[in-house]
Amino acid sequence: MNGKYCFSQKLFCGKCGDILQRNMWYRPEKVAVWRCASRIRRSKIGRRCMIRNVKEPLLKEATIEAFYQLIEGHELANKQIKANIMKVIVNSKGPTLDQIDQQLEEVQMKLIQAANQHQDCDVLTQQIMDLRNQKEKVQSREIDQQAKLHSLDEINKLVELHKYGLVDFDEQLVRRLVEKITIFQRYMEFTFKDGEVIRVNM
Known part of the structure; x- marks a missing residue:
């Protein structure tokens, strides 16, 4: 989710769930403001969202x-998150990718034999489609878990590099490590790509 600004496609309204968009205000001073899209456009049904606007400096x-x-x-959270991710990987129900590939190979061989013998292939064709769908789901789950582990490593590097906190705002860190920011009336909720969630009062 890369956009022109580091917060693009990352800010969401905690009231209506819509995305926040960037606007420029020029009075009393020039400042970028993030506003709920439902607040900008008047909805055809019901009232528009009245969640607060958020100035970019804030x-x-x-x-x-x-x-x-x-x-x-992070140190305590790091261990817990890694444990949770590994628990999901270990306890995932259903066959592994290797087992699915083996089943696919077996069914495909049966399909070839059935086709050569001019037998009905509908059931075998459906089995192959089901196995392919199952394989996609398992691959997607594994990719998601690996992405979380990668993000956890990235955050570990951040922690090591900035043991005493951040002094300056860093756009690249936002792009790399923040999954989304949900804006509520009195606080913001930051969800990081490794699954950690942090609340900051406004």
Whole structure:
């Protein structure tokens, strides 16, 4: 989810769930403001969302605070998150990718034999389709878990590099490590790509 701004496609309204969009305000001073899309456009049914607007400087300050909290409390969370990810991998129900590949190979051989003997192939064809769908789901789950482990490693590097907190706002860290930021009336909720969630009051 890369956009023109590091917060693009990452900010969501905690009230209606819509995305927040960036606008420029020029009075009393020029400042970028993030506003709920439902607040910008009047809905055809019901009232528009009235969640607060968030000025970008405040958003950046909250992001620095979220990273500071992440660094401060990460050591314990790191062990728990890795344990949770490994638990999901180990306890995943159903066959492994290797087992699915073996089943696919067996069914495909049966299909070839059935076709050569001019037998009905509908059941075998359906089995192959089901196995392929199952394989896609298992691959997707494994990719998701590996992505979380990778993000956890990235955050570990961040923690090692900034043991005493962040001094400046860093766009690249937001792009690399923040999954989404949910804006509520009195606080922001930062969800990081390894699954950690941090609340920052406004």
